[in-house]
Amino acid sequence: MGDKKDILQEIDQDIRDLLYRYIKTQSFTCTEREKEAEQFLMDHLSEIPYFKTHPKYFGTWPIPGDSFDRAVCYGMVKGTGDDTVVFVHHNDVVEVEDFKLLKSYAFSPDELEQELYKIKDSLPKDAKKDLEEGTFLFGRGTADMKGGGSIQLALLQRYSEIKDFKGNVIVIAVPDEENLSAGMRAAVKLLAELKETYHLNYKIMINSEPHQRKDFTKGIFSEGSVGKVMPFVYVRGYLSHIGKVFEGFNPLNLMSEIVRNTELNMDFSDVVGKESAPPPTWLYLKDSKKQYDVSMPLSASGCFSILTLNQTPAEVMEKVEHVCTQAFCKVLDEMNESYARFCQVAEPVAKELPWNVRVMDFHSLCEEAAAAYGDTFRGHYQKKVAHLSQSMREGTINLIESNFALVEFVFDYIEDLSPRVVYGLIPPYYPNVSNLYFDRLDESVKNLADDLDDYTWKNYGQHYTKEYFYTGISDLSYTSIREGSKTLEALENSMPLLGEFYSIPVAEIEQISMPCMNIGPWGKDFHKLTERVCKEDLFQRTPRILNKAVSLILDDPSLVQDDGLSQKGELI
Template sequence: MGEKKDILREIDKEIRDILYRYIKTQSFTYTEREKEAEQFLMGHLSEIPYFKENPQYYGTYPIPGDSFGRAVCYAMVKGRGDDTVVFVHHNDVVEIEDFKLLKSYAFSPDELAQELYKIKDSLPSDARKDLEDDTFLFGRGTADMKGGGAIQLALLRRYSELKDFKGNVIVIAVPDEENLSAGMRAAVKLLEELKNTYGLNYKIMINSEPHQRKDFTQGIFSEGSVGKLMPFVYVRGYLSHIGKVFEGFNPLNLMSEIVRSTELNMDFCDAMGAESAPPPTWLYLKDSKKQYDVSMPLSASGCFSILTLDQTPAEVMEKVETVCTKAFGKILEEMNESYARFCQVAEPVAKELPWKVKVTDFASLCEEAAGAHGAAFRENYEKKVAHLSQSMREGTINIIESNFALVEFVFDYIEDLSPRVVCGLIPPYYPNVSNLYFEKLDPQVKTLAQDLDAYTWETYRQHYTKEYFYTGISDLSYTSIREGNRTLEALERSMPLFGDFYSIPVAAIETITMPCMNIGPWGKDFHKLTERVCREDLFERTPRIINKAVSLLLDDPSLA
């Protein structure tokens, strides 16, 4: 018991100190300010005696080609043996638009609480109660997720002071989690290099994202992370004046049917045991008109999000194409019925409408353009991709706009002018991962959630339930990948921007493959004005739970 106190004594004060300084770095995602978190971390680590004596064990790992020059921060306590536990957290945060007049307090928890107290009657009842009871710490990044990062950093420093540490612990701090996970995709290659350099055996990756409780009396351990895909749909119509509607094909009509056929469609959900992925929802929808005129738009485009537990990109895209095909057929049937009624009272413009169902994937569209224009298309296509990639790095165009600009470019080389639907994927792609999918799981990992629950009940009289998937989307998605080559083939075929601008390091993921678990504090209202983290979890429970996990995984009872 004495050594346990030596390791964790007054860790609450250290976590608080780290967190209050960490959140002062206003590291808004996909901005130059993310580097502020990197600078803080390097300054913090450089003051720790262990890393002063062993500078080779910490540093930064630049993200290749990153427009903001961002880097992954890492630090390793190198002990005896090869067994290694990896901690990961992200250090970017979302913007603070909804803070309005309280923006200047967003990164100062104590001052923010005072200001929120003045407007407490306007807050949701749950947030008002947590504020009045002083059980939660408010502020941007307190929950998502510099609170978890502060816990990891505090534990790492304490491990660095042990003279005969058994095993190894690495902390990885990544930028860009809230955007494209460029940080984590680079971190995979870093972990591959560390593994090869030091002969490490990765036992598990522990993330410390906040968890949301279904039952306020029970915490949650997540043994995996939900996957994410963002299919896009591009509908090419046929122009006509609104006075001649049957001479054209309005893409908005078909796109509306596709949206209604996919929004919250449970057929896209997969389930594992009692867990189910949420149904899809649309994130973007737009037609091609730049200004008003009396013709129908030439095209409509949009994308929606699909979360997965087991489905592959190829399986999801097959479902998307099936929905689009059925929707196309339904719209043509309705159009022909309407045209038949119109012809009963007006002179027909044609015997029947000429349109046929035509749904294709992006790769097939490119093959069609290349078949018609050969080397000229391929050369100009590469130039277009390079131009769009540079524009995205400069921030003059976003990734969704770039995707559809590329589709429009390919259509310039398509000679068939008839209406059609093009389907594909927009980055990012998050593989679904779970310890369920490991055929031979380390016994210590297999029983870890159960062992930690026994610990939390004995110590805090609080149970923690186990779920197989963290549904908030996390960087744990890159700890393993199934059918890597088939996934690459599907992404290359369906994702226009896959390549130099966006890629998945499949080979590196397969090299570092490890189980994962999310062990984080209880948090609420992520990305909102009332974002907050439970004080007792942050300062007391979670650091001790993670420390217990490390002691079990590295087989060192003296830690706990």
């Protein structure tokens, strides 16, 4: 294909062939099988004539210290000029436990469709309808998100066949999106390296995560992605026998109050324009008792998830501190009231209860331990961090368990045994990003959603609405960061596991900083047995929308000449 005529001709078959081979790689998150997707991608790219001629333009970028030896895969079509469009998708998928007896068909869409027909009456109404109409392709990874990845790969190959291609296009395929985004955090460093080596001007990063439709007649373009923080709360109590409850402090009492005052609390939810982040919800809650006895537990710990549109980690921590302080005050008031009533009919244990409100962040707790034990504490602390990091890499302990093991370790060096609350953050951290937050956007990016909507209406009779944030959490969070040094400082003060095991490449994010957009096919029921993607979106509409986006960003209208579509979006 020396020229740009019919650049998208029969691309639907390319996408189908790619997808069917891509999903055969059962690249389950955080398993050795993630490497299968990496091998598939390297085999695919190495067979493309362009990359045979230009082998330095594709390859892998290892994730440092990764326990599964995973790597980011990339391919670049290097044309004329510096302007560059970056495509990104993740190649990991979630497990298929919910497929039960259909596990062996999960990665074979045609066979799975036949098997689902046999049980169609047991499927949800919407899934049954899509199955019977044949409008959606079922299978693990079809929607989330090897469908979008296959579109990107097919377009990259088409661009590689054009002589004197204007601009540059990079496809990045990352592992671990469904867990800690280790792949994307490594990809940021790869992009920084490519930018410096080839003097690239990153215009935009486009992800192709599937979008869900609120109105089935309208698609969605997302001009950003929600952020995510996971605050933790650790409540240290004071032991006593249940027959002497006023001699102790039950951490479950205070923790319960904190949970009730944070769960679904809209005070934690950002509102930007007409979009609102969902309120927080608790993901983990546990006391320290390992067996039954008649003493109250010494501690209770838990963590909850907050999605953000605008808030910084420091602002979230201020709210957490406020809620914990209020909860502590209320519990103490209730305890003192209960004790006063108890003393009216029983012999007092003491004149008054000795407890006071004590709430602090993790950094302050460490400073207290260091003030008491100095270099002894610091040395032992570093050894503990290294040991926990190694255990996490080996899979013998998880992030949440490691976090609280570290908090418990610090308490061994705390001499004041009175009750207190310690709060902080557990990885991962996703910055909230939106094109709204760029002071000066290139006109081609600023108008992109509207221009693409005009295109889809003209070619398909469908409108695409614009939203500022993709709410499903995505790797786009690492395309830019606001107040990077302040954010990093807040994380260093609040996140015990930041450093050896988990890090945020703030400097590199600032170096590659670019606007972003999610343009992906319509999908449904991600992570479920009935995961599926709209065939028309996958094979026809989305590749043409993405190609139109590239033509607009790289200012090359010749990429979109006659795409062979009727007004209804049907192939002629």
